Amino acid sequence: MSQTVFAPWDNPDEKPLIRFQNVTKKFGEFTAIDDLTLDIFAQEFFALLGPSGCGKTTMMRMLAGFETVTEGRIELAGADIGPVPPNERAVNMMFQSYALFPHISVWENIAFGLRRDKKSKAEIEARVEEMLKLVRLEKFAHRKPHQISGGQRQRVALARSLAKAPKLLLLDEPLGALDKKLRQETQFELMDIQETTGTTFVIVTHDQEEAMTVASRVAVMDEGRVIQVATPSAIYEYPNSVYVADFIGDVNIIEGQARASGTEEYALTWSEGQAPITATSQKAFSEGQKAHLAIRPEKIRISTEKPEDAVNAMQGKVLDIAYLGNLSTYHVELPGGQVIKAQTANTRRIARRDITWEDPVWISWSATAGVMLGQ
Numbered sequence: 001m002s003q004t005v006f007a008p009w010d011n012p013d014e015k016p017l018i019r020f021q022n023v024t025k026k027f028g029e030f031t032a033i034d035d036l037t038l039d040i041f042a043q044e045f046f047a048l049l050g051p052s053g054c055g056k057t058t059m060m061r062m063l064a065g066f067e068t069v070t071e072g073r074i075e076l077a078g079a080d081i082g083p084v085p086p087n088e089r090a091v092n093m094m095f096q097s098y099a100l101f102p103h104i105s106v107w108e109n110i111a112f113g114l115r116r117d118k119k120s121k122a123e124i125e126a127r128v129e130e131m132l133k134l135v136r137l138e139k140f141a142h143r144k145p146h147q148i149s150g151g152q153r154q155r156v157a158l159a160r161s162l163a164k165a166p167k168l169l170l171l172d173e174p175l176g177a178l179d180k181k182l183r184q185e186t187q188f189e190l191m192d193i194q195e196t197t198g199t200t201f202v203i204v205t206h207d208q209e210e211a212m213t214v215a216s217r218v219a220v221m222d223e224g225r226v227i228q229v230a231t232p233s234a235i236y237e238y239p240n241s242v243y244v245a246d247f248i249g250d251v252n253i254i255e256g257q258a259r260a261s262g263t264e265e266y267a268l269t270w271s272e273g274q275a276p277i278t279a280t281s282q283k284a285f286s287e288g289q290k291a292h293l294a295i296r297p298e299k300i301r302i303s304t305e306k307p308e309d310a311v312n313a314m315q316g317k318v319l320d321i322a323y324l325g326n327l328s329t330y331h332v333e334l335p336g337g338q339v340i341k342a343q344t345a346n347t348r349r350i351a352r353r354d355i356t357w358e359d360p361v362w363i364s365w366s367a368t369a370g371v372m373l374g375q
Contacts, residue, residue, distance in 0.1 A: 050221030309362035
């Protein structure tokens, strides 16, 4: 049985759940969001990723109704939500601080919104039990927030946000307060819960690893604009700009002048006295155009002997080694002073280091290993 791939953004007949149409948001003279157009589809786990001050939280606050749009419009399920007050939107927001009521139990925290909506006692009980089961906190129902761990409080906040079955759940840096190991566990829990409920999640984060783990698609933002929207793998393998390549993961950027050397193949002149680099690109570059070649460290081989078959090979010396358990990253200085990072997987225990500091080494990569970028 073949499972259909979830990619509504590739289907022209799919209507988005959320539409930002030429949205601008100004605070006085400052433009926080600059003419932004973006579609988010039902059941997506969508990540807004970018540095502090790039506008991602402003976008979320506009969706929630805490900020008004200066220009343009935001639609939810086809309707303009501009005039709709926050408490009447089918949208819920989970804050970084969790904002739980300290004096009432976990059960009562989850029931709070349902009571305000005047639901019947039976409805409230059934829904709270369902939510407790969803976040696996049945045993903690009668504890107060201070009697449970940070990770459990995070799950209570999530259960409370989902209790009213919103169309859209907004998560503002939801895992910011958790330690690394718990964050990673909670990321997978969030994904499971999102899949189980089918609710559309929009998460704001500045943690690229988090966005790449949880999201169906990621919008990389900078200064109030969306620079690229794509699936995590497409953003990693095919960034559309140096900014995106540099923002996501580790990358080597080599700058040079492009010259066509075959069909979709280019020679990149990059350093005096060094042979040009051969790279492929479906995007055309004109003769002598400035180009940046972005290559991930794991696509670069490192060896003590000159590789016979490599398209691009150059000699350098090891400046630094970062050992990360499963990976080793070598910083190799080339004769022109450029430092290139090469990464190898540590598949066996290291009894002796083959390559160590100050060693002369060869680094090499294929013509298709990197992505040529114009800006």
